Amino acid sequence: MTVTGTGDDGVILDDPMRTKGTAFTAEERAEHGLRGLLPYAVTTLEDQVRRCWGEVDRQATDLQRYVYLRSLQDRNEHLFYSVLAADVPTALPLVYTPTVAEGCKRFSELWRRPRGLYLAWPDRDALRDMLRNRPHDEVDVIVVTDGQRILGIGDQGVGGMGIPVGKLSLYTLIGGIDPARTLPILLDVGTDNPDLLDDPFYLGWRHRRIDDEDYFAFVEDFVAAVEAELPEVLLQWEDFATPHAAPILARYRDRLLTFNDDIQGTAAVALGALQGAAEVAGTRLADQQVVMLGAGSAGIGVMEMVRQEMVDQGRSPDEARSRCWVVDVRGLLTTDRDDLSGDQRAFAHDPADVADWDVEGLPGLADVVEHVTVGVLLGLSTAQGAFTEDIVRSMAAKVDRPVVFPLSNPTANAEARPAELDSWTDGRALIATGSPFPPLARADGPDVPVAQCNNVYIFPAVGLAVTAAKATRVTDAMMRAAARALGDASPALHDPHAPLLPAWADVRAVADGIALAVARQAVADGVAPEASDDELRDAIRATRWDPAY
Numbered sequence: 001m002t003v004t005g006t007g008d009d010g011v012i013l014d015d016p017m018r019t020k021g022t023a024f025t026a027e028e029r030a031e032h033g034l035r036g037l038l039p040y041a042v043t044t045l046e047d048q049v050r051r052c053w054g055e056v057d058r059q060a061t062d063l064q065r066y067v068y069l070r071s072l073q074d075r076n077e078h079l080f081y082s083v084l085a086a087d088v089p090t091a092l093p094l095v096y097t098p099t100v101a102e103g104c105k106r107f108s109e110l111w112r113r114p115r116g117l118y119l120a121w122p123d124r125d126a127l128r129d130m131l132r133n134r135p136h137d138e139v140d141v142i143v144v145t146d147g148q149r150i151l152g153i154g155d156q157g158v159g160g161m162g163i164p165v166g167k168l169s170l171y172t173l174i175g176g177i178d179p180a181r182t183l184p185i186l187l188d189v190g191t192d193n194p195d196l197l198d199d200p201f202y203l204g205w206r207h208r209r210i211d212d213e214d215y216f217a218f219v220e221d222f223v224a225a226v227e228a229e230l231p232e233v234l235l236q237w238e239d240f241a242t243p244h245a246a247p248i249l250a251r252y253r254d255r256l257l258t259f260n261d262d263i264q265g266t267a268a269v270a271l272g273a274l275q276g277a278a279e280v281a282g283t284r285l286a287d288q289q290v291v292m293l294g295a296g297s298a299g300i301g302v303m304e305m306v307r308q309e310m311v312d313q314g315r316s317p318d319e320a321r322s323r324c325w326v327v328d329v330r331g332l333l334t335t336d337r338d339d340l341s342g343d344q345r346a347f348a349h350d351p352a353d354v355a356d357w358d359v360e361g362l363p364g365l366a367d368v369v370e371h372v373t374v375g376v377l378l379g380l381s382t383a384q385g386a387f388t389e390d391i392v393r394s395m396a397a398k399v400d401r402p403v404v405f406p407l408s409n410p411t412a413n414a415e416a417r418p419a420e421l422d423s424w425t426d427g428r429a430l431i432a433t434g435s436p437f438p439p440l441a442r443a444d445g446p447d448v449p450v451a452q453c454n455n456v457y458i459f460p461a462v463g464l465a466v467t468a469a470k471a472t473r474v475t476d477a478m479m480r481a482a483a484r485a486l487g488d489a490s491p492a493l494h495d496p497h498a499p500l501l502p503a504w505a506d507v508r509a510v511a512d513g514i515a516l517a518v519a520r521q522a523v524a525d526g527v528a529p530e531a532s533d534d535e536l537r538d539a540i541r542a543t544r545w546d547p548a549y
């Protein structure tokens with residue numbers, strides 16, 4: 001009598017990509033040698049999803065919910081994604097911004113199971129071997145960080161791994177990328193965070209960060225290893241410090257399929273939301289004066305896309321540039337400053353432009369808002385509360401529908417809270433934030449959700465597009481196509497009281513539309529094989545992984 005099945009007795013139960021847990025049927029239990037290893041009752045995926053949400057609800061804090069969901073992911077990937085898909089609006093802030101920030105800070109303390117690859121500087125001679133140890137051979141998307149600029153909470157060292165893991169969950173949930181074809185990577189080049197260096201439980205390489213010469217050489221060796229092992233993979237750079245982010249992107253963008261999420265993804269989503277805002281305000285972006293607080297890689301990336309859009313709308317490059325104002329911790333970027341990178345310098349104003357403002361030293365944000373008719377105020381500064389009541393009222397006194405986006409992450413770093421912006425402008429402000437906020441209360445109608453202008457609207461769709469279309473590069477035009485497709489899906493286009501960006505409940509459907517636009521642009525740019533719209537639509541459909549068993 002046969003008492004075992006296929007010979008993998010029990011093993012399948014511990015394989016997170018193959019297990020169904022208590023949902024294995026009697027036949028499957030017999031086939032895989034699982035009889036007796038599970039309680040008698042056979043459940044369904046729907047039962048399991050309901051039970052898991054009960055567990056999530058019973059946790060006392062969001063950090064505990066995050067820990068629970070991450071362990072579920074390590075146990076049973078189909079169930080994890082089915083749970084997230086059952087309630088995207090609730091799940092997103094638990095596995096992503098803002099809770100993931102806490103998960104990164106406490107990464108070593110919360111350690112449970114490995115996921116992804118940790119490539120540490122002391123092992124630099126074995127990068128290729130370590131890449132060969134990846135858990136799954138075929139990979140569509142890598143998200144890599146070095147943990148130095150995690151969200152707006154700075155250097156988290158090895159704890160930064162929470163971000164590639166979280167981003168890749170959303171590649172699967174929203175962009176439909178097969179989770180077995182994703183690979184999170186942490187480049188461990190040390191940390192300059194003194195708390196981590198002193199933490200007895202710290203799990204990374206306990207050392208200060210290596211210097212720039214060694215750093216760029218290590219990154220080059222890493223890229224070469226990826227090219228050799230996974231020549232077709234999409235390589236997404238995430239949460240690198242400003243002095244590294246832009247040079248890395250510049251060096252590799254024409255060499256492999258790659259983009260930087262904080263520079264290009266954040267810019268595309270901001271542009272998409274600005275398109276909705278322009279529609280509601282009845283103005284064109286090209287006619288606005290646009291101010292950015294924050295001159296890091298994300299802030300400059302957004303302004304670069306705003307500038308390109310103004311040119312597309314008919315402004316000369318010089319006119320477009322003169323309408324962009326960037327302010328950092330020291331003040332306005334001006335050409336007489338000697339502390340600016342090339343990318344920042346492109347937005348510096350001639351001191352003569354502001355000579356008659358009568359300001360001692362560099363003008364600050366309040367000075368710019370006082371002297372310029374600012375239509376759009378954006379923040380990627382991590383300076384909590386920097387959009388003060390005075391600044392916002394001064395702006396709102398000059399324009400009908402002030403556009404104000406406090407985009408810093410996580411939630412606590414926002415430059416202003418939407419409810420304050422709403423009250424200081426008597427409800428006239430058009431608002432989007434980077435992290436989630438509660439909806440705005442309205443005396444005369446239902447609450448209005450606040451658009452969360454987060455790159456999660458963009459990167460999963462870009463991943464879906466390049467995978468489906470077999471693209472070999474990510475061009476600027478592809479990112480602008482993503483922004484435009486997102487803008488076209490803005491609920492505000494049809495209802496001026498609706499949020500500027502689609503609801504989370506719709507984000508997976510919206511991603512299909514964005515993916516088609518990006519794939520089409522890849523074909524037009526000659527970086528993907530010729531394909532008709534129907535063929536691209538079919539390829540997108542075929543690429544989507546479904547979390548059902």
Ligand SMILES: O=C([O-])CC(=O)C(=O)O
Pocket residue numbers: 097150151152239261262409434454455
């Ligand atoms: O992860 C997020 O929420 C958005 C992002 O890329 C960042 O803030 O670095």
Ligand SMILES: [Mg+2]
Pocket residue numbers: 151238239261262
């Ligand atoms: Mg980021």
